Amino acid sequence: MKxxxxxxxxxxxxxxxxxxxxxCDIEILACLAPKYDIERFGMINTGNPKQSDILLVTGxxxxxxxxxxVEIYAQMPEPKVVVSCGVCACTGGVFRGMYNCEGGIDQYxxxxxxxxxxxxxxxxxxxxxxxxxxxLEKKTKELEQSVRLKKEPVKEDTQLNRRNIAGEIIKTA
Amino acid sequence: xxxxxxxxLMILFAPLIGGLVYGFxxxxxxxxxxxxxxxxxQPFYDFLKLADKRKMIVxxxxxxxxxxxxxxxxxxxxxxxxxxxxxxxxFLHLLSTSLLILAGYSTRSIFSHLGANxxxxxxxxxxxxxxxxxxxxxxxxxxxxxxxxxxxxxPLLYKMPLAxxxxxxxxxxxxxxxxxxxAEAHQEITGGVELEFSGIxxxxxxxxxxxxxxxxxxxxxxxxxxxxxxxxxxVIFVFLYLNALDNSSARVNYKQMLRFxxxxxxxxxxxxxxxxxxxxx
Numbered sequence: 160m161k162x163x164x165x166x167x168x169x170x171x172x173x174x175x176x177x178x179x180x181x182x183c184d185i186e187i188l189a190c191l192a193p194k195y196d197i198e199r200f201g202m203i204n205t206g207n208p209k210q211s212d213i214l215l216v217t218g219x220x221x222x223x224x225x226x227x228x229v230e231i232y233a234q235m236p237e238p239k240v241v242v243s244c245g246v247c248a249c250t251g252g253v254f255r256g257m258y259n260c261e262g263g264i265d266q267y268x269x270x271x272x273x274x275x276x277x278x279x280x281x282x283x284x285x286x287x288x289x290x291x292x293x294x295l296e297k298k299t300k301e302l303e304q305s306v307r308l309k310k311e312p313v314k315e316d317t318q319l320n321r322r323n324i325a326g327e328i329i330k331t332a
Numbered sequence: 333x334x335x336x337x338x339x340x341l342m343i344l345f346a347p348l349i350g351g352l353v354y355g356f357x358x359x360x361x362x363x364x365x366x367x368x369x370x371x372x373x374q375p376f377y378d379f380l381k382l383a384d385k386r387k388m389i390v391x392x393x394x395x396x397x398x399x400x401x402x403x404x405x406x407x408x409x410x411x412x413x414x415x416x417x418x419x420x421x422x423f424l425h426l427l428s429t430s431l432l433i434l435a436g437y438s439t440r441s442i443f444s445h446l447g448a449n450x451x452x453x454x455x456x457x458x459x460x461x462x463x464x465x466x467x468x469x470x471x472x473x474x475x476x477x478x479x480x481x482x483x484x485x486x487p488l489l490y491k492m493p494l495a496x497x498x499x500x501x502x503x504x505x506x507x508x509x510x511x512x513x514x515a516e517a518h519q520e521i522t523g524g525v526e527l528e529f530s531g532i533x534x535x536x537x538x539x540x541x542x543x544x545x546x547x548x549x550x551x552x553x554x555x556x557x558x559x560x561x562x563x564x565x566x567v568i569f570v571f572l573y574l575n576a577l578d579n580s581s582a583r584v585n586y587k588q589m590l591r592f593x594x595x596x597x598x599x600x601x602x603x604x605x606x607x608x609x610x611x612x613x
Contacts, residue, residue, distance in 0.1 A: 162380055162383060162384040162531050163384055164383075165377050165380040165381045165384065166384065168374075168377040168381065169374065169377040169378040169381045171378075185493065193365055193366050193367045196362070196367040196368055196369075198358075198362060198367065198369060198370050199362075199367070199368040199369060199370060200370075200372075201370050201371070201374050201377055201378070205518075205522070205523075206518060206522035206523075207522045207523055207527055209527070209528065209529070209530035209534075210382075210529075210530055210534055212381075212385075236384075236385045236386040236387075236388045237385070237386040237528050237532050238384075238385070240401070300385070300386045302382075302386075
């Protein structure tokens with residue numbers, strides 16, 4: 160029996176809100192409540208990056224919170240996986256292209272599983288975490304680097320440019 | 333020789349027993365909240381997983397103090413189970429906790445400092461009561477030796493029930509259970525002193541918690557020492573009492589905890605001591 164097979168039996172979760180609306184966070188906490196009870200898989204919601212295996216991030220990364228996000232990621236010992244919960248954390252969501260945030264958390268840290276939805280359903284979160292566990296089992300203890308501020312921030316959006324719209328509203332007003 | 337076998341086996345397998353107690357406790361707690369709860373062997377899965385994490389330490393003294401906390405706690409438990417001096421046991425336990433406090437102060441993390449402060453305050457809350465109970469035992473049996481409790485004619489519970497009540501009041505402080513879990517308030521200071529430990533070094537702290545269970549339940553068992561059925565009944569009662577209390581109460585702050593311990597639990601232990609002396613004379 161290899162030690163790495165015990166990783167999926169006791170994944171400890173750290174959850175970080177990178178400036179979201181708190182909707183996904185409530186759903187994450189609902190997973191811990193009696194209805195979904197993820198503790199039956201051995202998951203604990205620790206508040207401590209140094210003892211946790213899975214980082215659940217919600218919210219678009221605002222410019223205020225990105226330093227903390229990278230710092231928390233760097234404090235987690237390997238092996239570790241990152242699950243981005245909610246459409247904001249995956250792509251930026253409705254906040255994409257705004258002045259105070261950029262598109263999604265994968266600009267700063269490597270993301271393993273993307274869970275979409277606004278807000279994510281607890282079933283989706285559990286499903287995403289179970290997928291992350293399969294990745295966690297294959298990971299090694301090698302150092303993983305965050306890609307801190309290396310990528311160019313998202314300036315143009317393919318769908319809507321909210322900055323221009325906001326500018327037009329101000330002009331017409 | 334035969335009398336030594338059970339204590340020696342208990343000392344050797346103390347982490348295993350404590351882990352099973354902790355796993356059972358997590359199931360009981362989950363059932364009290366109408367959840368299914370983790371499997372019984374969950375603490376051991378956690379233990380084996382933590383062994384596989386990358387090693388990260390703050391500095392070597394910090395990690396060393398954490399491991400020494402575990403070792404000295406195991407030593408205190410060994411002295412208790414082998415029937416040694418009760419005062420020595422209490423002070424060895426104090427030594428192990430103070431090593432943890434030193435570890436907490438040796439980092440620069442604020443939460444770690446807060447946890448160390450609060451652990452020191454919780455020592456202030458439970459230590460005098462424990463020592464008064466030990467002195468009462470001395471007054472009753474004429475010896476501080478744990479073995480003398482076993483050779484005394486009656487169980488301690490019948491002779492000094494007030495001491496048992498005082499022990500019930502301080503056990504939540506000692507085991508860091510709600511409402512007196514200020515020392516490792518997980519939602520507030522994310523574990524306090526154990527915050528900066530990670531991977532294989534956190535295991536020492538995590539396993540020391542299991543040893544603490546064995547230590548405290550052995551103290552409870554002493555109250556029914558010459559009657560094994562009574563002793564086991566007391567242990568089961570205290571187990572259910574602690575979990576029900578943990579699930580049903582909110583955390584008080586450290587001042588309230590200290591005030592409760594020094595105004596309620598300490599006088600009860602003191603009255604118990606006086607009654608024991610008066611009863612004997």
